[in-house]
Amino acid sequence: MIFIFRKAQVFNKKPEIQLKRTLGLFSLTNIVIANMIGVGIFTTSGLLMKDLRNPLLILLLWIVGGIIALCGALSYGELGAAIPQAGGEYVFLSRLFHPLFGFLSGWVSFFVGFSAPIAASAIGFTEYLTRAFPSFMSAGIFYGSSGALILKKLYALLVIVIFTVVHLRGIVFGSRVQNVLTLLKVALIAGLVVAGFSLGNGNLNHLTQGNNFNFDFGGWKAIGLSLMWIMFAYSGWNASAYIGSEIKNPSKNMPLSLFLGTSVVMFLYFCLNLFYAYAIEPDKMKGVISIAGLAARNLFGKSFESFLSLLISFALFSSLSAFIILGPRVYYAMAKDGYFFKFVSDIHPRYHAPSKSILLQCGISAVIVLSGSLDQILTYMGFSLGIFPILAVIGVFKLRRLKITPYKMPGFPLVPVIYILTGLLILFLGFLKRPVESSIALLTVALGIPAYFIFKILKRM
Numbered sequence: 001m002i003f004i005f006r007k008a009q010v011f012n013k014k015p016e017i018q019l020k021r022t023l024g025l026f027s028l029t030n031i032v033i034a035n036m037i038g039v040g041i042f043t044t045s046g047l048l049m050k051d052l053r054n055p056l057l058i059l060l061l062w063i064v065g066g067i068i069a070l071c072g073a074l075s076y077g078e079l080g081a082a083i084p085q086a087g088g089e090y091v092f093l094s095r096l097f098h099p100l101f102g103f104l105s106g107w108v109s110f111f112v113g114f115s116a117p118i119a120a121s122a123i124g125f126t127e128y129l130t131r132a133f134p135s136f137m138s139a140g141i142f143y144g145s146s147g148a149l150i151l152k153k154l155y156a157l158l159v160i161v162i163f164t165v166v167h168l169r170g171i172v173f174g175s176r177v178q179n180v181l182t183l184l185k186v187a188l189i190a191g192l193v194v195a196g197f198s199l200g201n202g203n204l205n206h207l208t209q210g211n212n213f214n215f216d217f218g219g220w221k222a223i224g225l226s227l228m229w230i231m232f233a234y235s236g237w238n239a240s241a242y243i244g245s246e247i248k249n250p251s252k253n254m255p256l257s258l259f260l261g262t263s264v265v266m267f268l269y270f271c272l273n274l275f276y277a278y279a280i281e282p283d284k285m286k287g288v289i290s291i292a293g294l295a296a297r298n299l300f301g302k303s304f305e306s307f308l309s310l311l312i313s314f315a316l317f318s319s320l321s322a323f324i325i326l327g328p329r330v331y332y333a334m335a336k337d338g339y340f341f342k343f344v345s346d347i348h349p350r351y352h353a354p355s356k357s358i359l360l361q362c363g364i365s366a367v368i369v370l371s372g373s374l375d376q377i378l379t380y381m382g383f384s385l386g387i388f389p390i391l392a393v394i395g396v397f398k399l400r401r402l403k404i405t406p407y408k409m410p411g412f413p414l415v416p417v418i419y420i421l422t423g424l425l426i427l428f429l430g431f432l433k434r435p436v437e438s439s440i441a442l443l444t445v446a447l448g449i450p451a452y453f454i455f456k457i458l459k460r461m
Contacts, residue, residue, distance in 0.1 A: 023246050025253045025260075030182040031322050032239040032261025036069075037185055038117065038319030039124035040233025041269055042312055044378070045276050046288035048229065051222045053286070054210035055277040061223065062273050064422075065230035066266030069237040071419040073262040074409040075393040077255025080241040081407035082399050084250030087333030088242040088326075089388045096395040099339065100452050105388035106334045107448035112384040112441070114327025115361055117235070119368035120377045121320035122156035128313035129155065131293055132306045156369045159320065164362040167324045168348070168355050181318035186268070188311050192292070193271045200299030202278035210282045224429020228382040231426065233269070235385050236319075237262040242326040251406045328357035338459035339452065376437070383430055384441040390423040 023031075048058050085091045087102075090109070094102025130152060166177055196202065213219060240247065240257045247253055272292075276285065279295035288294050292312055297305035328344075332354040335345035341360075348355040368377065393416045399405045400412070409415060431438040 021246055021248050021250075023243065023253075024248055025257055027179060028240045028243075028247060028253055028257035029261045029264075030179050031243070031325065032236060032257055033186065033264055034182040034318040035236030035239035035322040035326065036234055036261065036265045036319075037189070037268065037315075038233075038236070039120045039316060040229070040235075040378070041272060042128070042292050042316070043124060043289050044229045044233055045273055046285050046291040046294075048226050049282060049288075050286040052210075052213060052226060053282065054213045055207045055282055055285075056210065057213050058226075059207075059270065059273055059277065061226055061230055062269050063266075065227055065234050066262070066269060068227075068231065068419060068422050069234040070259070070262050070266065071411075071415045072389055072393060073237045073258035074255075074411065075396050075416045075419060076238045076241045076389075077258050078396055078399060078405050078407055078409045078412075079392060080254040080258070081251040082405040084247060084254065085333065087330050088238060089392045090330050090333055092241075092392045092395050093388065094337065096398050097391070099337070100449070101388075101391060103334065103339045103452040103455070104445055104448045105391075106330050106340070107451060108384055108388060108445055109327065109330045110361075111364065111444055112381050114323045114330070115364040116368050116377050116381050118160060118320055118323045118327070118361070118365040119156070120381070121316045121323065122159045122365070122369055123152070123377070125159055125313045125316045125320070126152040126155040128290060128293065128309045128316070131290055132310035132313065153369055157366050159317070160324075160362055160365050160369070163317070163321050163324050164358055166321070168353060168358055177321065181315075181321055185315040185318045186264070188315050189268050189272055192296070192308065193275045196275045196279060196295070196299050200279060202299055204278055206277050206281055221429050221433040224426050225433040227422075227426045228386065228430040229378065231386060232378060232382040234262075234265070235381075236322070237265075238389065239322065239326055242329050246329075255407055255409070324358065324361065327361050328354045331357045331360065339455045379434055379437040380441055383427065383434075383438045384444060386423055386427050386430075387441075387445065390420055390427075393419050393423075 045058065048061070049055070052058055052061075079092050083091055083095055087094075087106070088109070089105035090102045092102070093105050237258065239261070240254050276291055276295050279298045280288075280291075285291065285294075290309065293305050293309045296308040331340055331344045332347075334340035335342060335357070344354070344357045344360060346356045347353065396409070396416045397413070400408075427438075
């Protein structure tokens with residue numbers, strides 16, 4: 001009788017809802033591009049000029065950053081082909097080393113890897129939007145400088161909520177929206193560069209007007225911090241690795257999407273920074289956040305500055321949308337393994353999306369919007385996001401030793417060695433230049449250690 005009852009339980013048990021493999025190469029490459037091109041490229045070049053004061057050096061560092069990102073993308077292609085599951089570094093580190101390392105990467109992703117970039121993109125959107133339409137800052141609700149700040153944060157929160165609702169409807173619908181946004185963003189950058197050089201009244205002699213750079217220890221610290229910010233602008237080169245469970249033919253499409261997406265962005269970043277240097281004298285570029293708006297104003301006048309600021313504000317939708325797609329897949333993977341809140345692993349029965357994970361990320365992003373400025377968020381993210389990809393790339397050597405990879409990257413072992421050594425050097429120099437923000441990032445990692453053991457105990461209960 002007991003046997004019959006148990007047998008009935010088995011047959012009556014609802015099948016577990018799983019993520020579906022629906023994404024092809026085009027959508028994957030778009031997600032990589034969208035995840036990379038965001039608030040970083042539209043805000044950091046003026047900050048770089050403040051420290052480096054040399055346009056040619058800045059252009060060189062953007063190329064160096066692109067090469068580092070490309071080395072990481074090639075390495076992740078091999079990792080993702082061998083372990084084609086949702087979760088990115090969390091899955092790679094958990095499978096290849098120890099669940100603690102995987103958990104810590106997911107823990108950092110929860111606060112820094114996705115929620116903070118979502119907040120930064122939303123804040124960047126409001127900055128450019130209000131530059132295009134200053135009247136938005138006088139909505140008749142709040143007044144004064146504090147009122148303007150409140151309105152900006154409310155606009156940022158509204159954008160996050162809208163795209164959260166979009167991606168609650170599942171990866172197929174969300175990826176269609178993502179494809180359109182990404183194509184528009186690439187067209188915007190390409191059109192801006194072409195129009196600037198063909199119709200604008202700039203000067204390439206600006207490239208030679210910078211100050212001589214001193215390559216002493218202080219200078220190298222400045223380079224380290226600059227590369228940290230640049231690598232944040234390139235962050236997302238590993239995007240398709242986070243949705244491995246939803247990729248068709250992952251051993252082929254994942255490595256190719258990472259390589260293609262990173263290569264396209266590297267070229268666009270070089271062209272855009274060349275456009276900035278063509279449009280703005282080095283001394284007038286220093287410290288400017290809305291650098292693209294200033295460049296447009298110099299080349300085409302104030303009216304075009306407003307128009308471009310509006311376009312850039314909507315272009316930031318694409319990166320924000322990509323982060324909302326990717327982040328919840330990490331928390332979903334952690335929860336499936338019992339190392340995060342159980343409800344986060346729930347999949348919506350109709351849309352096949354990790355809906356509760358998406359909503360949780362929305363809440364954390366909203367808190368970050370309300371509590372931090374753009375400069376604080378950028379610096380904190382730059383250091384935090386550099387740690388665990390280095391460990392993941394080290395995992396490529398273990399894959400080769402175990403002989404379990406269906407795809408082998410070109411350039412091994414030089415490619416992963418370049419990524420690992422440059423990554424460690426950037427973290428070291430960045431820490432020396434900005435010890436406070438870097439220490440907060442390390443503290444975030446450290447707080448994840450007791451959290452891991454708490455979840456491990458709860459898992460056994």
